[in-house]
Each structure stands twice: as C-alpha cells, then as structure tokens.
Amino acid sequence: MKVWTEKSGDARTVPYPDSLRQQLANWMDVGRGMVYGADESPYLFPTRQGERISGETVRYVVTQAAEESGLQEVYGTDVEGRERALVTPHTLRHSFAVQCAKNGMRAPFLRDLCGHHDINVTEIYLNLANDDAVDAGRKYGPQA
Template sequence: MNETINDYLHFLLIERGLSENTIKSYHQDLAEFANYLSKEHVDRFKDVNARIILNYMKYMKENGKARNSIIRFISTMRKFFKYLLRFHYIKNDPMIKIDTPKQAQHFPSVLTTKEVDRLLNTPDTNDKYGIRDRAIFEVMYATGLRVSEMVHLKMDNLHLEMGIIQTLGKGDKERIIPIGTQAIKWINFYVSSSRSKLLKNRRSDYLFLNAHGGGLSRQSIWQKIKHYVALAGINKDVTPHTLRHSFATHILENGADLRIVQELLGHSDISTTQIYTHISHEHLNQSFNKYHPRA
C-alpha cells in the first residue's frame, strides 16, 4: 500500500503539478488511513469497501478529529480512488457510496486594528532581528500574503518605487499586489540596516533571512507571531493566517469591493472570499448596537 501511495504522490507532483504543501496534506491522510487498514488486517486497496471507509470515519470522529478534517479525508479518498480506478489498481470505486458530511461553518480569527497596532509595535527595532520581524508583520498586514508566499518573497519581487510587489500563489499563479507606504518604509529600513548583517557576506535571493543568512521557514514565522502575540498581551489564537484574515476584513470594513479583495487574496473562486462578508456584517451589527440610540 505504501508503494501505491508513493506512486500516487509522484503522479500529483509530476502530472498534476500540485504544491509541496498540498501533497503533504494528501500524504498525511493516506498514511493515516493505510495505518488503520493495517490494524484491520486489510493489506490491499482493492479490498477496501464502503463499510471500511465508514468505519474509519467513525474511528476518526471517536478519536477527536474535527468535522472539517473528516471532510478533507473524504475529498482525498475520492481523488485517490479515482486514480486507482483509472490505472486499474482496483475494479470498483468504494467512494461512490460515501456521502460528504456538511462542512462546519468556520469564521476565521481576526485582530482589531488596535490589536494589529500592538503586534506591529512589539518587536524591538533597535535590534536587527526586531527590525526584520517588524518588516515581516508590516508586509503581511499590508498585502494579505500567505505565509508560504512570504517565505518565498525575493528581492526581485519588489517594485517599491511603483508601490507593488509580485508573488506566486497557489497553482503558481502570479499576482501583483499594491503595498502601502508604512510597509515600504520598513522594508527599506530592514534592507538597509539588517539584511546585510544577516547575510554575513553570503548571497541569497530571499528578502527575509534567518540568523544563518538563509530563507525563513513557514514554521519560524509561525513561532515568531506566537512569541510577539504573547508579548503584546493579545489573548487570541493568532497564526500567520490571522494577519491575512485581518487584512481582508479591515479593507472590506472600510468600503473595498469584494471582487477587489478576491484579487488581492488570490482566490480563484469568490465564494472563498465571501466568508469575510459575514465578519464585516458582524462589525456592522456591533457598530449599530454601540452607536444607535435605540439599538
């Protein structure tokens, strides 16, 4: 089974051109399912039927898996068994008998503008690392970039004299994003004062560097945000994606068109962007309740 899974992951990489993170997600779902099958003494995917899959979904729920994780698993299995059928690993697709549970509605965590200001002002900008971290947070909040896009941001992606940056998003789709004066100021300050110290006479195309002069990882930015959120005294579960959510929510609250936000975030489908309209409506309700004399 592991060999079949590896063949499938290679197919996703070479034939479908999926990103490394997406393939890791598929691998995790498939490896966990294969481990379950092994415990159930099922050693071939051709022996998997709908009953086994339903039992595994029940097993996932009993072991605390979130509804959306189970939905993701079903999506992974649908694609995987279609692949197995196409290349004659199996004769029947068990997923045709499996319904997808309704997805739980999830509203992303968002910082207030005051909380964003507190977070941005927390790094010690008398320190080369603090200057770098302030620049990272300023760019994330100014552009709504995904953390994967941040770590791959290169010097030649910057066109600061025109007030824009380039990035490659999901599916290697390029987009051009405007960037505000505050973020530009902090990028220039970081490049002129800290980046050369981090390089230590080495060469790197990446904008944001670690202590060894190499590019930062997604995990390191996640850890930095957790660190500074705690220092700022913000009592929310904040991740790199929270700054992206906050970016989208705040510009919608200030009158931006939903289609513009879709373009800025790099969403292929506007239905993905519409989650932010629910947050903005909540903001309107709060404002009404606070300011209307008869609310």
Template sequence: MNWSEKISDFSNYLKFEKNFSDNTLDAYVRDIKKLQEYAMTELEGISPLEISFENLQEFIYQLSKKKISERSQARWISSIKAFFKYLVEDEIREDNPATLLEGPKLGLCLPDTLSIEDIERIIKCIDLSNDLGQRNRCILEVLYACGLRVSELIDLKISNINFKEHYLKVEGKGGKVRLVPLAEYTSEIILSYISDTRAKGKINKKYEDILFLNSRGANMSRVIVFLIIKELTDRAGVNKNISPHTFRHSFATHLLQNGADLRYIQEMLGHSSITTTEIYTHLKTEELRDVILNYHPRNQA
C-alpha cells in the same frame, strides 16, 4: 494493484493535472495513506480496487471516535472522494465507493482578526535595537500590508519587488501569479531592511534573491514565522488565537471596513473564487450587528 503505486499516481495527478499546491497535495496524500494503513491492518490488506462504501464508512466512523475535529474529518472525506474519483477517471475502477460519503456539517468559520490597535501593540513590542528585531518588524509589516500567505512570505524574492511602481509579484497557490500593491510606507521599511540589516548578515548563495533569511542565510520556515508571531503576541498581551494567517485576515477585513470593493480584495488575496472572499462580508455583518445592538435607540434600556 497496490496502494503505494496508486497513491503515487494520485499524487502526480494532483500536482500536474489539478495543479494543487504542495501543502494541499501533501495533506491529501497523507489522508489516503491513513486509509491505506487502515486497509492493511483492519481489512486484511484489501486493495483500492476492492474496498467498498461500507469499508469507507467504517473508516470514517473509527476516525470520529478518536475526537478528530469535524474540519479534519471533512478534509479526509474530501481526500477520499478525490482519490476514488481519480481511479474512476483513470478507468482503474468502474464504480466510485466514495460517492455517497457524507461529511460533518460545518458551520461558518469566521477567522480571528486583529484590530489596528492590536497590530500596533504587537509591532511596538519588537526590539528594534538588533538585526533580528528589524527583520521581524519587516515580516509583520509585509504580512499585514500585503495580505500574503505565510508560504508566499517566506518565498518572496527581492527581484519580484518593484519599488518604482510599488507592487509585489507573488506566486500563490497552484503557481498562480498576482500583483499586490505595495504602500510607500511598507516599501521604505523593506528597503531599509535590505540595505541596513539583511546586507550585514550571512547570505547563502542559493538564497541570494530571497527577502527574509534565517541566521544561517537560508530561507525561513513557516514554523519559525509562527513562533515569532506567537512570542510577540504574548508579549503584547493580545489574547487571541493568532497565526501568520491572522494578519492576512486582518488585511482583508480592514480593507473591507474602509470601503474597498470585494472584487479588488479577491484579486489581492489571490482567491480563485469570490465565494472564498465573501467570508469577510460576514465579518462586516457581525460588526454591523454589534453596532446596532449597542447603539440603536430601540436597544437602549
């Protein structure tokens, strides 16, 4: 039994049985390929059937010495556990050498968020005198108003936008479809972009239904969206670690701050578990803490 064969089988298992998204699947497979490389170079080509708990421990230890972040180490361990669990379930191994692996303890990671003022400043920095600026403004408005993941944004189809009933049909992680309300303000921006900007540009026949296109008329990449946001953030003088996902975090945070029910936010974000959405309650708790410390009379010196 060789590594490449089992990694290929593992990839199919994650895709078809576990319904992993492409990005998560790629990360897991990439992690196991690192383990394969280690087995080939440091363990005399030992197979997945023979590798031991001690071997896996040493592999993780060697990774930690390379100043790999704790979050990356935790994901590696998660990937390894999933791989060997698959081998046991498929009756390739009788024992699971990864069972006792322990990852680094991760503290609660609160995402960066933008204030409403920050978002307005960033959008005002866009040069709306050209088609590129019109497209970029529409991108940011959709990210913030609908709370989409960047992968959902670049794959968004015009045919999945219901302008009459004001909602988007979004295909999220694992192919799960959800409906996201569309504000009339955002709806008008999208319609204007489609008729006044997108229609004038080059449109590749394969991507006729994709909302956001690059200069070649094809769908945009995640990297390009990240670079657009970074450039605009720098121009606006917003000194935060901003990515497309920051607009999603800001969408959820502002909804919660204005009284939205956490369950509704969960549905709009497409979280399968309410636990994932609950991180935003911690953001609200931090805000309340600051209010108490700054304004409670007992804290006024």
C-alpha cells in the same frame, strides 16, 4: 511587492504602507546583505539555513510576538495534542481581509489581494464585515 504563495504555487502582489517604503529599501539594499550575506537573494527574508524563511518560523515569530505582548491565548489542542494559539499568521491575514471589507473594499479587489480563486471564499470576509456593521447599528443606532 510580490509574495510567493505555497498553497497555489504562484506569486501575487501585496501592498504595504508608504511608511514602510524606506525601511524595506534599507533592509533590501543593506541590512539583509550585512546580516545574512544575501545581497542577491530574491527573497525578503533569507536565512542562513536556507533560501528563505519557513512557514514554521513565521508561525513561531507571530505567536511569540503575540505572547510577549499579552495578546496570545491558547484555546484548545489539536488531534495530536498540540496547543492551538489564538493569534497566528492566518489570524493576521484574516483580520487584514475583514478590515479591508469593513473599509469598503469591493469583493473582486479583495479576492485578488488575498489570492483567492473562488469569490465565495472572499464573500466570507464581506459577511463578517456586514455582521459587524449590523452589531454597530444595533449598539449606536436609535433605541426604541
């Protein structure tokens, strides 16, 4: 599936589990047309107000879902006094990348998957995965 990236202004291919294939096909073929009258839209989530769902709506949906599931925490405020939530769309992206690194995905593949232009940005995820491995080694490894 192609996903548009506002930051870089291009699209990249994003994988999804085979278990979602049928649900996505049903949504594309029937659901979104019935709900939004958007049979021919190139976007997965069109809206009545615009061509596609906004970043702000995605942030709202993710933070609301985290709150309703009891996972959300507020960890501070920004310079404008708005509360900062722990679980955000970027948290999900970051968690996905770290898990890919933990599972052994090599840096060039992870870079392409995340849409990073600089491999050094991708290395951050690999370092976090390595730190987890060291912590696990300390916890589960031989004790003196």
